[in-house]
Amino acid sequence: MAAQLKKRKRNPNSKMYGFKTFADPGCPVFLSGGTFKENVQTLLRECGTIEEFTVHGMPTWSTSLVHHNNSHNVLVPLYTIEESVDQHSSNPFCDHCRCIGWSHHLVSKRRYHFIIPADDEWNKTLDESVLDDNEENQATHLLHGLIHCNGYGHLLSINGLEGGSKILFGREIMDLWDRICTALRAWKITVEDTSMKRSMNLRLLHGVAYGHSWFGRWGYKFCHGSFGVNVQNYGAAIGVLSSLNIDEVINDFVQARKSDRHMKQIVEVYRQASDTHLITLRDLIRFMLSLKTNAPAQIKTIMPAAVSPPKPPITKPKKRKSPAMEEEPKYKKFSTFATEMASRWPARRLEYAAEVIVDALKEKGGGMSRQEVRDAGRLHIGDTGLLDFVIKSINNYVVGDYVVLRAANQSTKILQFTVRQVSGNTATVHDREAFTEPAVDISPAAVVGDPPGLDIYRDIKYLYKHVLEHYPMSGLPELATRVILDSKHYVKEWPFKDEDDELLRFICRILETSEELETRFTRMSEPGELVALPPYATIGELKSAIEDVYRDTYCMMERFVVGEVEGLNFMDDDEVVFGNMESGAHVLVRGSGIDLENELKHEGGADNWTVDCSCGAKDDDGERMVACDICEVWQHTRCIGIGEKETVPQLFICSRCSASLMAPSTEYAMDMQYM
Numbered sequence: 001m002a003a004q005l006k007k008r009k010r011n012p013n014s015k016m017y018g019f020k021t022f023a024d025p026g027c028p029v030f031l032s033g034g035t036f037k038e039n040v041q042t043l044l045r046e047c048g049t050i051e052e053f054t055v056h057g058m059p060t061w062s063t064s065l066v067h068h069n070n071s072h073n074v075l076v077p078l079y080t081i082e083e084s085v086d087q088h089s090s091n092p093f094c095d096h097c098r099c100i101g102w103s104h105h106l107v108s109k110r111r112y113h114f115i116i117p118a119d120d121e122w123n124k125t126l127d128e129s130v131l132d133d134n135e136e137n138q139a140t141h142l143l144h145g146l147i148h149c150n151g152y153g154h155l156l157s158i159n160g161l162e163g164g165s166k167i168l169f170g171r172e173i174m175d176l177w178d179r180i181c182t183a184l185r186a187w188k189i190t191v192e193d194t195s196m197k198r199s200m201n202l203r204l205l206h207g208v209a210y211g212h213s214w215f216g217r218w219g220y221k222f223c224h225g226s227f228g229v230n231v232q233n234y235g236a237a238i239g240v241l242s243s244l245n246i247d248e249v250i251n252d253f254v255q256a257r258k259s260d261r262h263m264k265q266i267v268e269v270y271r272q273a274s275d276t277h278l279i280t281l282r283d284l285i286r287f288m289l290s291l292k293t294n295a296p297a298q299i300k301t302i303m304p305a306a307v308s309p310p311k312p313p314i315t316k317p318k319k320r321k322s323p324a325m326e327e328e329p330k331y332k333k334f335s336t337f338a339t340e341m342a343s344r345w346p347a348r349r350l351e352y353a354a355e356v357i358v359d360a361l362k363e364k365g366g367g368m369s370r371q372e373v374r375d376a377g378r379l380h381i382g383d384t385g386l387l388d389f390v391i392k393s394i395n396n397y398v399v400g401d402y403v404v405l406r407a408a409n410q411s412t413k414i415l416q417f418t419v420r421q422v423s424g425n426t427a428t429v430h431d432r433e434a435f436t437e438p439a440v441d442i443s444p445a446a447v448v449g450d451p452p453g454l455d456i457y458r459d460i461k462y463l464y465k466h467v468l469e470h471y472p473m474s475g476l477p478e479l480a481t482r483v484i485l486d487s488k489h490y491v492k493e494w495p496f497k498d499e500d501d502e503l504l505r506f507i508c509r510i511l512e513t514s515e516e517l518e519t520r521f522t523r524m525s526e527p528g529e530l531v532a533l534p535p536y537a538t539i540g541e542l543k544s545a546i547e548d549v550y551r552d553t554y555c556m557m558e559r560f561v562v563g564e565v566e567g568l569n570f571m572d573d574d575e576v577v578f579g580n581m582e583s584g585a586h587v588l589v590r591g592s593g594i595d596l597e598n599e600l601k602h603e604g605g606a607d608n609w610t611v612d613c614s615c616g617a618k619d620d621d622g623e624r625m626v627a628c629d630i631c632e633v634w635q636h637t638r639c640i641g642i643g644e645k646e647t648v649p650q651l652f653i654c655s656r657c658s659a660s661l662m663a664p665s666t667e668y669a670m671d672m673q674y675m
Contacts, residue, residue: 015028015047015049015063015064016064016065016066016075017047017063017064017065017066018065018066019065019066019067019068019076019172019176020067020068020172020175020176022063022065022078022176022179022180023176023179023180023182023183023184024179024183025183028046028047029042029043029046029047031043031183031184031185032499033185033499033501033503033505033532034185034530034532035151035185035529035530035532035549036147036149036150036151036184036185036186036187037110037149037151037552037553039183039184039185040080040112040147040149040184043183043184044061044080047063048061048062048063048080049061049062049063049064051079051125053125053126055081055126055128055130055131056128056131058081058082058083058084059081059082060079060080060081060082060126061079061080061081062077062078062079062080063077063078063079063080064076064077064078065077065078065176067167067168067172069167074167075122076116076122076167076168077116077117077122078114078115078116078143078176079113079114079115079116079117079126080112080113080114080115081112081113081115081126081130081131082110082111082112083110083111083112083113083131084109084110085107085108085109085110085111085555085600086109086555086600087599087600092107092555092600093107093600093602093603093604093605094107094111094148094154094603094604095133095622096146096154096156096190096192097152097154097603097604098603098604098605098620098622099192099224099489099620099621099622100154100190100192100223100224100489100491100622101223101224101619102152102603102604103602103603103604103605103619103620104602104603104604105148105150105152105527105602105603105604106150106553106554106555106556106557106601106602106603107554107555107556107600107601107602107603108148108149108150108553108554108555108603109149109552109553109554109555110148110149111146111147111148111149112146112147112149112153113131113144113145113146114143114144114145114146114147114177114180115130115141115143115144115145116141116142116143116168116173117130117140117141117142118140118141118142118159118164118165118348119142119164119165119166119167120339120347120348121140121348127346133156135380136349136352136380136381138156138157139157139159139163139164139352139355140159140164140348140352141156141157141159142158142159142160142163142165142168142173143157143158143159143173143176143177144156144157144158145177145180145181145189147181147184147186147189148603149552149553150187150527150529150553150554151184151185151186151187151188151530152186152187152188152189152527153181153186153188153189153190154189154190154191155177155189155190155191158170158173158174158177159173160172160173162197164351164355171217174215174217174218175218178218178219178492181492181494182494185494186494187493187494187527188491188492188493188494188527189491189492190223190224190489190490190491191215191220191489191490191491192488192489192622193213193214193215193488193489193490194488195214197457198457198461199362199363199461200460200461200464201485202214203484203485203487203488204464204468204481204484204485205285205289205460205464205468207237207238207241207242207484208238208241208242208281208282208285208468208484209242209282209285209286209289210286211238211242211282213490215490215492216490218492219492220490220491220492221490221491221492222234222235222487222489222490222491223489223490223491224489224491224621225483225486225487225488225489225621226486226487226488226489226617226621226622226623227486227613227615227616227617227621227623227636227638227639228613228615228616228617229483229486229487233483234483234484234487236480236483237479237480237481237483237484237487238480238484240476240477240480241281241468241477241480241481241484242280242281242282243280243281243282244280244281244467244477245279245280245281246267246278246279246280246281246283246284249263249281249467249471250263250264250267252471252472252473253466253472255472255473256472256473262452262462263462263463263466265451265452266452266459266462266463267284269451269452269453269459270284270287270288270452270453270459273287273291273453274287281463281467284463285460285463288456288459288460289460291456292456292457331396331397331398331403331422332396332397332398333397333398333399334350334351334354334394334397334398334399334404335347335351335399337350337393337397338350338351338354345383345386345389349383349386350386350389350390351399352381353377353381353386353387353390354390354394354397354399354404355399355400356376356377356380356381357373357376357377357390357391357394357399357404357417358399358400358402358404358419360373360376360377361373361402361404361417361418361419362402362419364376366418367409367416367417367418368416368417368418369414369415369416369417370391370415370417373391373417374387374388374391377391394417395417398422401421401422402419402420402421402422403419403420403422404417404418404419405417405418405419405420406418468481469481488622489622496530496584498583498584502534502535503532503533503534503535503583504532504533504534504535504537504577504578504581504583505530505531505532505533505583505584506530506531506533506542506581506583506584506585506586506587507528507529507530507531507585507586507587508528508529508530508531508546508549508586508587508588508589509528509529509586509587509588509589510550510588510589510590510591510594511566511588511589511590528586529546529549529550529553530549531545531546531549531587532545533545533577535578536576536578537576537577537578538573538574538575538576538577539565539568539571539572539573539574539575539576539577539580540573540574541577542565542577542587543562543565543573543589544562546562546565546587546589547560547561547562547591555595555598555600555601556594556595556596556598556600556601557593557594557595558595559593559594559595560591560592560593560594561591561592561593562589562590562591563589563590563591563592564589564590564591565587565588565589566587566588566589566590567580567581567587568580568581604620609627609632609634610632610633610634611625611633611634611635612633612634612635613625613634613635613636613639614635614639614640615636615639617636620634623636623638624636624637624638624644625637626640626642626648626652627652628652628653628654628656628657629651629652629653630653630654630657631654631656631657633654633656635654640654640655
């Protein structure tokens, strides 16, 4: 471990490339129209520097990317790790493939991980835990993409300024990832969008505003829904929410006898600021989000003068302040403490634990005891020693825009943790009960009763909470919101395109040829492999090329032999392909030598379990499930009434099986057919 913490020295012979141009067409190297396997090897050979260290014995390359930041250059390391998959691999199957409908894909021999670590890890060698698929790595890696050697892959994490980087914007990292996938000729890349901003799901917010998730800017579309949601449900749900008439929304709030004054003010302020009439919810939210891209000075010009805040009264509070609020002390950043502290945990893990604690306190909106904080942290962090250390140390430290305080609740006299939002030299308390009187923040955005327009995200969050999450007389809008929230998985596809050159290219797929394949290998539905040949290649050379591709790609295909090519069955192997088959065609082949005894068949694993849930799901979608102890059929815990935080019973019998043992029980179902 000591060796892993040594400072990494950049190889003086390594090449440097521009961050914003790397992987542009022909930059820094021209990649021919070959397969992903060929292109990634070319890229590593020409642009990567093999590192002296390895990650669990896996070869690691680094590529130095120069990022221009505030008139000076920053060197960003992009690591590529080649993971070999075999019988001895700790995790030979792919959970990401399993959860997005690719369980039937054959297990590929290699995976390539593309990683940009957190800012403070750039001058260190990669830790052995860098490939661990856990929430901590997803929250700290600026980029982690995984691509199987067959060209299918997954974007596992992306974190820009909002995610902790001090240098890179999320869109810059996403642009880089998109260029890499395009240059290497990936086939399909998925992403699970769980991104949040101020406790708002961005896939819901962007779905209403733009008709797609944030990743839709780069061509990612609906891929696989949870709880039986399909692409038609998703499209209908987007249409329902985005087309809500603002005036009708306000009227619904009035009829439901809910306060509508603040919502009316929000609508009036932004309608006054807009050059076009805002009619639908999409019009309003899209305009509000567009203002966030303007500089603060421009926003002040755009927003009407009517939203200027009143000057705070210069009156002393009558109530006695709590001791914690007598003065506004200078708080120290927790990140500084984490860096300077001689701890057995790296700074990034300490900071991540602190962020988890702050998020829990913000979500609660009130004081939390030490045990409550610990229990909330355990949902995200398995290392209790790390968690206890941070809880003990975090008092009076600033994490992000919040300072963590611990003081006695005036009512219960119990020590509780709270968070206060830092604003200049002051802070706003996020607990209305913990103290006799909340701290006073005289910044405009924090004045109680401020008109809309001063904090755009606060206004957006008001609409999000009241319209999208808690619509009055809820029915179709509530169902539409749930459908979008249950649509987490998105995919981008790079369709096959034959190049304008002399090479012949074919997409090859294997056909089942025997009863054994049909009975023991029913999921044989691999995505197809690209084969490129010179213009006057023979049929025998085509067969040989297909064999080489499959043997080099899939674990169970090491002895695969092509028997026949459909459409060329009665032709000799020494005849040329040109003239008998058009370049760009899809080719079906039959063969032998498939290792049906190999345990590494499908990315979804060897288990052939059955999913049949009342929501309509027929396959694993990554959501929590429970299997009936009689029929062994899996169902979602949510769909059978087991809460997210409830423990699954040790003995579970589904409603269908219980009907044969006792009176029928109520089944839980979510009917979305009319959407």
